[in-house]
Amino acid sequence: MKGLVFTEFLEMVEERFGFETMERIIYEADLPSGGAYTSVGTYDYGEMVSLLTHLSEKTKVSIPDILYAYGLYLFSTFERNYPTFLESATSAFDFLESIEKYIHVEVRKLYPDAELPSFSSNRPNDTTLELMYMSERKMGHFALGLIEKSLEYYNEKASVAMIPYSEDGTRVKFVIEKRN
Ligand code: HEM
Structure with missing residues (x-):
């Protein structure tokens, strides 16, 4: 890490x-x-x-609560250190979808030994984004904090449901639904 x-x-x-x-x-x-x-x-x-x-x-x-707070906190660091990643997307959904194919790919170029999660995404309709988090490090609550701050950054209101997909925390599905 x-x-x-x-x-x-x-x-x-x-x-x-x-x-x-x-x-x-x-x-x-x-x-x-x-x-x-x-x-x-x-x-x-x-x-x-x-x-x-x-x-x-x-x-x-609790550890999940600490990880969640840390996700909220670290977003500002990313904003400061890597503003171009945020500027290159025009909406929270575009940004969140770009983590797997762009942001973490660039992170890996900078730090070849980075330990990154993988995400798969799906948009069942215009107002919903599903993100599946997969990582041996079980940091789903950290991801939740980052997702909530991403929505705030793009001034978008949405509800975020966190659904466990494995008992050990290595797979978590986020269902993000835009509200008006
Ligand atoms: C500007 C945007 C971002 C940058 C520059 C970035 C960069 C990084 C870096 C440097 C690490 C640490 C890798 C290591 O310690 O080896 C990391 C880990 C992680 N990132 Fe990102 N990230 C960004 C956005 C996000 C977002 C929005 C999410 C959530 C959906 C996310 C989810 C995670 C998680 C959960 C980890 C912890 C490692 C794991 O679970 O395996 N990242 N990221």
Whole structure:
């Protein structure tokens, strides 16, 4: 997992729960990297799981809720660091459909070792987009936060239903329905 995902995560933890909590979870998580992340480095996904577990224990916020909050938070980082990806789409549906075929493809060119999910999409009608999330990392709630912020970015109102497709969280279907 890319260092950026860790540095931004720790920044959010410090902002929401304070410096002490951030220091404590880094210490308790007993990380091979020692918690000294650089944004261009690559680190074991297990370190993220460990940080999430310790933060959840300490704050009593569930891991899905932390991941969801992190998705909302990271969207602003993407907006800042990769504005062209957002500008190249004219609607939230176009943007979300472009993750698999364009955005994450470009991300992979920049970082060949990136660990990315895969998405398949389907538009059953003009007002509905179905996105199927597939990843061994089980970060569906993180995707939910990013999807909600994407809708907000394009000023679109929609409901987002998150439907589990596997018991272990590796497959999740999102049904996004536009409202007027
Ligand atoms: C400007 C837009 C975007 C950029 C630049 C971007 C880039 C990235 C990067 C750099 C990672 C980390 C890879 C790693 O750590 O190895 C990532 C992971 C991820 N991205 Fe995107 N992304 C974007 C939009 C989205 C959106 C809108 C969604 C949700 C529908 C999404 C879903 C995910 C998920 C769920 C992961 C976590 C890894 C996993 O589940 O396997 N991304 N993305």
